[in-house]
Amino acid sequence: MFPIVTREEMAQGTVILNEIEAPLIARKAKPGQFVILKANEEGERIPLTMAETNPAKGTITIIYMVVGKSTALFRDLKVGDGYQDVIGPLGRPTHVEKVGTVLCVGGGTGVAVLHPITRAMKEAGNHVICVIGARNKDLLILEEKMKAASNDLRICTDDGSYGHHGFVTDVVKEVLAQTQVQQVVAIGPVPMMKAVCNITKEKNVPTLVSLNPIMIDGTGMCGGCRVSVGGKTKFACVDGPEFDGHLVNFDELNLRLKAYCTEEKQCYDGYCRLAE
Amino acid sequence: MSEKKEKTGRVPMPEQDPNVRKRNFQEVPTGYTPAMAQEEAARCVQCKKPGCVEGCPVSVDIPGFINLVNKGDFTAAIRHIWSMNALPAVCGRVCPQEIQCEGKCILNKKGTPVAIGNLERFCADYEREHGTGALPPTAAATGKRVAVVGSGPSGLTVAGDLIQKGHSVTIMEAFHKPGGVLVYGIPEFRLPKAIVAQEVNFLERLGVEVRCNSVVGRTVSLDELFEQGYDAIYLGVGAGLPSFMNIPGENLIGILSANEYLTRANLMKAYKFPEVDTPIPLGKHVAVLGAGNVAMDSARTAMRLGAESVKIVYRRSRDEMPARAAEIHHAEEEGIEFMLLTNPVRYLGNEAGRLTGMECLKMELGEPDASGRRRPIPIKGSEFQIKCDLVVVAVGSGANPLLTQSTPDLKLNKWGYIQADQETGKTSKRGVWAGGDIVTGAATVILAMGAGRAAANSIHKYLTWGW
Numbered sequence: 001m002f003p004i005v006t007r008e009e010m011a012q013g014t015v016i017l018n019e020i021e022a023p024l025i026a027r028k029a030k031p032g033q034f035v036i037l038k039a040n041e042e043g044e045r046i047p048l049t050m051a052e053t054n055p056a057k058g059t060i061t062i063i064y065m066v067v068g069k070s071t072a073l074f075r076d077l078k079v080g081d082g083y084q085d086v087i088g089p090l091g092r093p094t095h096v097e098k099v100g101t102v103l104c105v106g107g108g109t110g111v112a113v114l115h116p117i118t119r120a121m122k123e124a125g126n127h128v129i130c131v132i133g134a135r136n137k138d139l140l141i142l143e144e145k146m147k148a149a150s151n152d153l154r155i156c157t158d159d160g161s162y163g164h165h166g167f168v169t170d171v172v173k174e175v176l177a178q179t180q181v182q183q184v185v186a187i188g189p190v191p192m193m194k195a196v197c198n199i200t201k202e203k204n205v206p207t208l209v210s211l212n213p214i215m216i217d218g219t220g221m222c223g224g225c226r227v228s229v230g231g232k233t234k235f236a237c238v239d240g241p242e243f244d245g246h247l248v249n250f251d252e253l254n255l256r257l258k259a260y261c262t263e264e265k266q267c268y269d270g271y272c273r274l275a276e
Numbered sequence: 277m278s279e280k281k282e283k284t285g286r287v288p289m290p291e292q293d294p295n296v297r298k299r300n301f302q303e304v305p306t307g308y309t310p311a312m313a314q315e316e317a318a319r320c321v322q323c324k325k326p327g328c329v330e331g332c333p334v335s336v337d338i339p340g341f342i343n344l345v346n347k348g349d350f351t352a353a354i355r356h357i358w359s360m361n362a363l364p365a366v367c368g369r370v371c372p373q374e375i376q377c378e379g380k381c382i383l384n385k386k387g388t389p390v391a392i393g394n395l396e397r398f399c400a401d402y403e404r405e406h407g408t409g410a411l412p413p414t415a416a417a418t419g420k421r422v423a424v425v426g427s428g429p430s431g432l433t434v435a436g437d438l439i440q441k442g443h444s445v446t447i448m449e450a451f452h453k454p455g456g457v458l459v460y461g462i463p464e465f466r467l468p469k470a471i472v473a474q475e476v477n478f479l480e481r482l483g484v485e486v487r488c489n490s491v492v493g494r495t496v497s498l499d500e501l502f503e504q505g506y507d508a509i510y511l512g513v514g515a516g517l518p519s520f521m522n523i524p525g526e527n528l529i530g531i532l533s534a535n536e537y538l539t540r541a542n543l544m545k546a547y548k549f550p551e552v553d554t555p556i557p558l559g560k561h562v563a564v565l566g567a568g569n570v571a572m573d574s575a576r577t578a579m580r581l582g583a584e585s586v587k588i589v590y591r592r593s594r595d596e597m598p599a600r601a602a603e604i605h606h607a608e609e610e611g612i613e614f615m616l617l618t619n620p621v622r623y624l625g626n627e628a629g630r631l632t633g634m635e636c637l638k639m640e641l642g643e644p645d646a647s648g649r650r651r652p653i654p655i656k657g658s659e660f661q662i663k664c665d666l667v668v669v670a671v672g673s674g675a676n677p678l679l680t681q682s683t684p685d686l687k688l689n690k691w692g693y694i695q696a697d698q699e700t701g702k703t704s705k706r707g708v709w710a711g712g713d714i715v716t717g718a719a720t721v722i723l724a725m726g727a728g729r730a731a732a733n734s735i736h737k738y739l740t741w742g743w
Contacts, residue, residue: 024495038452044544044553045452069553085452087489216544216554219450219491220676222536223518226527233520233527238678252527255629259529263555270550 001082005059011139015065015109016075017051023058025088031116032094032210032242035060036218038085039073046070047215049241050089051112060086063112063141069267090218091241094208098125099182103175103205104150105168105196106132107188111142113210114187119149121185127151129179131171133188137162169195176203184208186245190257194250201246209245211236213256228252286391287316298579298610301464301547308398310350317346319383320390327380328392333726336360338377338392345395354403357396358412362436363429363725365404365471366458368397370569371722372600404474411482415442420739423448423506425492425679428456429721430512430712432479433728434735439482441736446506447479448490453543456514458721460543461535463573465580466603469542493679498686498708508707508735511694512728515713516676520669521565525623530557530631534570534670541577559666562586563634565620566670567597572604574668575612586612587662591619591639591652615662617641619654624661633663673718693717701731706743709735 006019025035034049052061066075077083094117102121106114111132122128130150134140135158147153154171155163164171169192175181176199184207186196193209200207213236215225220238227236230247234240289305289312291297297304308316320342328338336357344353357364373379373393381389420443424431427449435445453459455472480486490496492513501509518533520526537556540546546556562578564571567590578586588607590597593616597604608614617639624633638658641650675692687695687704694703694710701709711727713719 024490028495042545042552073553085489087450087452087491087495089494090491216536216539217451219494219516219678221516221518222539223520223533224536228527233522252629256527256529258628259557260555263549267550267553267555 001084002086003082004077004079006061007077007079010063010141011065011134014139015063015141016071017061017063018074018077019052019054019059019061020083020086021058022060022086022088025086026053026055026058026060029053029060029089030093031096031120032113033089033091034212034218034241035062035086035088035090036215037062037074037083037087039070039077040084043073043084044070045085045087045216045218046074047090047212047218047237049091049113049210049212051115053116060088063109065109068264069271072268072271087218090237092239094120094185094242096120096124100126101179101181102126102128102183102185103172103179103181104128104130105172105184105186105188105192106130106146107168107192108134109141110188110192110210111146114185115142115145115149117185117187118146121183122149122151126183129175129181130154131156131168131175133157133168133192135159167195168192169199172196172199176200176205181205184245190250190254193245193248197245197248197250207245208242209248210242211240211248211253213253214259227256286319286388287312287394289391289394294606294609294611297465298576299582301580303468304465304606305394307401308394310348310402313345313350313395313398313402314348316391316395317342320346321382323382327382328377328390331376331378331380333376333722334361334729336377336396341399342390342392342395345399350399350402351407354399354407355412357399361725362433363475363721364396365400366429366467366475367722367725368393368395368400369467370462370600370720372720374601376722404471412440414440414482417444418442418739420444420507421446421505422735422739423501423509424512425509426450426456426512426514426712427454427476427486428458428512428514428712428724430724430728430731431456431510432475433725434510434512434711434732435479435484436482437729437732438735439479439484441732443736443739444483446485446487448492448496449486449488450491450513451543452488454486454488456512460539461570461573463538463542463577465576466573491678493682498683498705502707507739508709510701510728510731510735511679511703511708511710511714512712512724513676513679513714515673515718517674518669519672519674521620521671523620523622525625525631528623528625528631529629530559530665531623531667531669532557534564534566534574534668535673537574537668538570538577541581547577547581556581557666558582559664560584561664562666562668563589563615563620563662563664564668564670565589566672567592567599567614568670568672569599569603571668571670572599572607572612574670576607576610578666578668579610579612583666587615587664588612589615589618589620589634589636591617592649593617593641596649617652619652620667621659623667631665631667633661634667635659635661673713675714675717691717699730700734701727702734707738
């Protein structure tokens, strides 16, 4: 078992943080890599990119939104409970080097994945501008941490309850108009990453995205996580999870993420009825 | 049964009725009774120069164990098999006996070889159900440590051999359950998972440590394993990279590699959804591409999940189908259709990105190709479409690069498989052996076990005498 040592609720309980004891993974993990977690014997294998690792303490941290039965099971685990299985670190780490100015764009729980990458980019000597967004002020996560990890943090909310009133793409356009940016990293919901890539493509600024398709083993064996990148099929688990955003077929990815939406709903509804 | 028939015919193993079993996941053949086993064993003529032993990749003394079955000493029979084959319950079920032991049986000239596979299976099952659970003797501890990477057939064989020779053995498995292809690949109705669990448990009782969730190459590297004090490493990680057709529309929803489809069904038990949380696509009209054992397993799984029609789509003809004869026979009995000399050229989908059909070409057989089989050639203008909402691609697999990429001093061949000495399994890296599908490309359980046996002998020599 992999015990949970810290648990936090964020964004009005819709987003959960778990710090998990997994010393072997913590020792090896680098920013951008993911783990696969399984709550119990009957559980699904769920891939999540790590938000933090602490090799000295032997822990890794994941931050996830509750969207279905598996994440609801995760939510219901308390400190002292544990995950039956945690596998990793998987995927290729983010390529971090000093390029000049880096613009990091995060939406929703993508901000959690963006945090270690942002910090690594700054530690590598880059000037890091950060844009993070959420639907409203209460749903925004990791503001303080992102502020510490970057040189310049901008915030957007869809309803204008905090920071810029509008989407992260507005601010991305603004930053690109004012500043010479050498590298963009965009992590969040698929429509957000697609919209950011449309803008940066026009400006010809290299853009890294981190994808989270459906997968089982995470080691290149099942091929469920295939994505089209530059017209070629890639496996997100071993070739990614990060790719050149200008080459990713986001529309295909968005459709493939819905492959099991009927089954997911059936499973979640069953779980919610049990809880009632 | 007439006396004459007893002398000439094989004792058939009772099976579930095809119309019943095609909708359940219980094992198809239900096994011999002791009387049936003795009757079948009596058919063996105890050849002086037994062809069956030559035909067996791990050289089991087949007449020897059959003689013990004939005498009714089933415990002695299983002990005799164990000394040459660590996984008889598995091999009796999944070996292609018709091209190995039974193919070389002298009675095969009359078309009725001794049912060696059935007898092997009987011995293992009898021991499991009636045995004392007594462990075979192990040699005194040598103090040497061996890491076995992968818990499939070859890894389990190496672990079993080396623990009995007194070495300390740790198995590293990437998945959350041990067994490799025996657990994620071969379905419950062909190899019950309780049997695999018991084989693994047997090794654990002998002292083997099994570490799941250990992705060697990611969680830990080979050099780190040496630093941790392991004296030798065996790599039995399997092929593990699914091949696709590389035709238009391949990323539509409803097209899965056989690895994914079977892993969902077998390892994740998705056939019990929503009792378990992992779903599996339920196709009404299913096409399975390929005609090997994996294709048969996929087709028969789809039928059990309630499909209205299941087709095997294969570009060559019946004679070239690589699956075991028993699997093809069982699939046909269960109503699987065979669409032979047919090759898909593109997939058809709807605006939701879901599969709706497939365009295929008719093929004809030309001159033999490099594999010695007649090359399939497309017939011009023969395009036609079939309706399907699920395609399982079972056209083989390649070398998974995850481990080899992170181990640059391991020499690979041009296809990415690990180069290993044929006799010993030694790789280019000191202290590292390899065997099974990651060396040969996708093959059979028994060949992987044979490679494991050879490597275990070589590892033992190394640990005793040096590289």
